Every structure is written in structure tokens, then in C-alpha cells.
Amino acid sequence: MRFTHTCATAAAAAVLTLTGTATAFGAASPAASSDATFLQTIHQANLAEIAAGKDARTHAKSACVKQVADIIVRDHTALDAKGAALAKTKGIAMAKEPTAAQQQQLRDLKPKDGTTAYDTAWLKDQSAGHQQALALIDKELTSGTDSQIQAAAKAARPIVAGHLKMVEGGVCHGPTASASPSPQR
Template sequence: MRTARKLATAGMAAVLPLTIAPIATPAQARSQAAPVTAVAPASTALHLSARDKAYLRAAHQGNLAEIAAGQAALRRSRDENVRGIAWRLIRDHRRFDARLREVADRFDVRLPRWPTSEQRDDLREVTDRPGRRFDRAWLRYQEDAHEYALWLGQRELRRGHSAWVKDLARDSAPVVRHHLRVIRAEL
């Protein structure tokens, strides 16, 4: 009984400072307020649909896989064109992923830390090949990955709900199409 009273008193002492806050004047409130960076479109709810969350997670894992594949090409390939494509993929997919993570953070969406096990297995299979066989397999792997990224983005644009997430899909499409053209030109 005595312990319960002590805990109750300690709990009130901890909560009391939180409930009694000094009142700021409007000028103080404006100077202390965080700057407004962007306002969510009116159609955006406070949460995302399951479909929008699934897109964010799949696109994030795709970006992670592309970055890992680009790094593998820089380590393994001696072909300057393949290495150039790898640099471009790393740069662009890091940029996409940074923006994607901002949207995910805004809506408290937890993103996976790694590419899917299938993506990791596919990359491992590609990196097991020697020399020129690696370059060809890597380019085919990139072609498939970018076709999937386009399909994923188009599905989000058709079926997604969040304007924020749809903007990500819409904005990434031209760059992914360009990657695909460059990859196919090299094949």
C-alpha cells in the first residue's frame, strides 16, 4: 500500500510539469514554430492505404537491390559502359530512395532494411559468373528489374490512393524508362 502511494505521487510529479506549460504570446509562438515545408494535398489522409504502403516497401527494396547491383558491377565488371550504367543506377536510385524514405517517414511506414531474398538470390547468381558473362547477365538482370519497377509504378498510379505516393511513382517513371533504354542499348 505504501509503495502504491509513492508510485502515484511520483507519477503525478512527473505529469504535472507537462500539464502546466507557460503560455506563449502569438509572436513567441511564431518564432518558435517549425518552418512549414510542404502542405499535404487535400486528398491525402493522415494514413496511407495498404496498397500505398506496399508500393513504398516494394519500391524501396527495388532501390536497395539496384544500388547493390550497381556496386557489384563496379567491383566485377571491366566494361566501361557497364560501369557507367552502374554509376548512374547507384546515383539515381539513391536519390529516389531518399525521397521515398521522406514520404515513408511522414506517414510512419516502416521500410525493410534489405532487398527481398529473391532479389538477393538473383544478384548472387549474376555475380557468380565470370568476365563478359557477368556483364551480359547483369544487364539482363537490370532489364528485368527496371521493367518490374515500371510495372509497379504504373500499378500505383492506377490503384494507389495517396497523392504523395503517386507523385513518387510518376516522377521516377521517366528516369527508369531512360535506364531501361540505356540497358537495352548495351545488350
């Protein structure tokens, strides 16, 4: 089964951890388990999105994909900085890199560098992953217990939804399709 997106692995890890069928991040943190897992999972997804966006800026063929990649890098960098700062205040350990599966997904695009096939695969990955990320955010909003982490999820939701609009269905709709504002600094 082909892995569809960087966020999808993060979401899957969170679901497995939240359901108790796997331990994705090791020891429990001071924050509620599902809240901590959410922050950790979103952090790794952000790292993966930043890496995928930087890769697309270099290897995508279309200007539209490159523009969307720029927005994704900008937004996920800002979101990740806020999430990492929040995690630090809560004593939640954060990974230093995307998961192995997320890294492999990016490597899987390499043979397609500079082609329309790269753009198509990248967009499909982004579309599927942003759908998964929204589901993960929505789960945190409905079942999370830490009000600060829930507030971070609520703030991230329109940004992730805006990214989805730009790549929905694996088609580049460009930055004008985005409803996401820049994350506030």
C-alpha cells in the first residue's frame, strides 16, 4: 500500500497511540496523553510538510505547485514554532525529524523530480494528508482536555483547511484558492 502523505502517517500514529494499540512516542508526558500525542504528531507532520514543501520548491515542474509549496513551508514553519513552544511549556518531548515513513514518502518522489508526475504525486499526497490532518485536529477539538492545546488546534484548523483547498483532489488550485490567513506571528 502506497503511503499517501506525510500528515497521514502522523495521523495514523496518533490514532494508534490514542486507541492504545501502539506506543508511538514513548513515555507519557505531564500533559494528558491524547493532548501530548496530538502535539507530538502534529509536530512531526509539520516537519514533514516543511521538508516536502522545500523539496517541491526545487523539484516541482509547475509554478502553481511551487507557489503552494512556498505557502506550506511558511505556514507549517510558523505553526510548528508555536506548537514547539507550547510543548516546551508542558514538558512534552518532541522529535527532531519526521517519522521514517514520512521521510520515505519524500524519497519515493525523487525518481519523478522535475516532471509533471512529481507534481501530480505531490499534490495527491498533500490532498490526502491535509484531509487526515483535519481529522486529527477535529479529534483534538472534540476530545482533547488541555485548553491551550485545543486552542492551538483551533488556530491551526483554518490554515490546514486553506492548504487543502489549494491541493484538493490532487489538483493545484493555487494560492488564490486558499482561505487560510498567514499564521499570526
